[in-house]
Amino acid sequence: MAARRVVVVADTYTVYAFRLLGVEGYSVNSPREAARVVESLIPREDVGLVLLSAEYFDEAREAVDRFRRARSDAVIARLPTVREPGRPMDVQRELLRALGMG
Template identity: 30%
Template sequence: MRAVVLGDEHTVYTFRLMGFEGKVVGENEDVLSLIKELSLEEGVGAILITSDLADRVREDFDKLRLKMRKPMLIEIPSLKEMKFREVNYLTILRSVLGI
């Protein structure tokens, strides 16, 4: 099972260093289309999306999150947000992976 991270370059590259797949999402890219494309790929069990991206399409993201059974859509803080609050990525990853 694969987990894919969508977000800014710092967050995506950090997760890639930990072995995750990821895609840097630009300002003009359609976040919902990316989520839907990934959900159709074989083996994708979780899509981790940074809060700033989810906020861009909040209403539709929340609806999609409730509707989709697989893959799980998990909102995570970006590394930029870490400046403002403490984030324990290990705890987030463990919950995603069910460890």
């Protein structure tokens, strides 16, 4: 299996920070832009993890759901940012889902 990429979809500052770590990133300014980027990632087989900014996650829910239905081999997750603090994550549930067992 080929290596998979992590992709960040968030505000400019968050994307910049992740790019410093070598992560591919797309800077967006609205939920509509975020949804378009998420949908553009669906056919990309090299993407294994999409981190979508928490501030756009709920409003881009339709695109997130389409991604999840089309890409059972990849994970899309909410990324807490400075503008919206995170919530605890059930890592075991997410891992099981990523493995197709949950």
